[in-house]
Amino acid sequence: MGNEPDKIAPVEPAPVETATIEPGSVDMVAYRARQKARNRAMGLVLGALVVLFFAITIVKLGIQASHPR
């Protein structure tokens, strides 16, 4: 193999986004909107998982019933 490249120290990631929360502030509105969007996404995912697990159960019960041990 060739020479090792001169290693440059990795760059620090940008600091995490913050908001100053005061009732009625623009930041507060953005904060709430972000929370709401996340909750909606989480709700959809959990709902879809419920449906999927139910469907898997029905299918596997059907397979067991048609191939009894």
Place this chain on the structure above:
Amino acid sequence: MDLASTPVRMPADWRDFFALTKPRVMTLVIFTGLCGLLAAPGEIHPVLAFTAILCIAVGAGGAAALNQWWEADIDAGMKRTQRRPLPAGRMERESARDFGFALAGGSVMVMGLAIGWLAAAILAVSIFYYAWIYTVWLKPRTPQNIVIGGGAGAFPPLIGWVAVTGHITWMPVVLFLIIFFWTPPHFWALALFVQTDYAKVGIPMLPVVAGEKATRRQILLYTLLLVPLSLVPFGIGGAGMVYGAAAALLGLGFLALALRVGLRHSAENDRMKPERQLFAFSIIYLFALFAALVVDRLAGMEGWL
């Protein structure tokens, strides 16, 4: 309650959590996993097939999130990855870590309970392989990181196949090997035209460590291994004429482009067009090869040929 005017951390957007899973890579994972599942002999209920593919995708997403968690500092130093959620400050590192572990653990559990524990075990191995063996151990240490780490992307068709059959035979292993040997020319073609980015952060990619000439030779060498390997499914009777013809034609195209890359030298201000073309074709190659496998299976089942 009087809320103090002190800065609080903005919750990360759900889109950034999604971005952690590397959706574009996941497309290839889903596709090759689906092809492995469809090409496997035997039957699987559509709901269980969907579940298997979902688990493969979510597992891959979890591994990708863990990769981004571990490499946030490195990503911050590379143009290509600076805008990812962690380097850009849109998410806390701990959130990414926990998200990655949750996806990884959840996908393995659901795969085991719904499909089978062999498929779940292989999925677990593939996640560990990518998140630890490649990301933490190999990538910062050796320019062969891509060769060995490429194995992680080779697991999906094997998992899809095992999800249907419940056991491992030569055919899914050959599919694994095809992707394994496809990965180096695919990634090294990319590395040839983004090598400065990797050099800046000290990642030992082959063009930086061993030079362009050695990289071009290796691209050619792996292509010369890949093309005959891609014909093995036809040779062992695991696939028919449709696949055989497609593999031969695609292989010739890959070889032609790899020869062009392998035998040239880049000049000052080179636009690296052959390298970009090889990289782009390598993606089409894999999609088309695995699609041909499925079409071949369908043709056999329906008696088209």
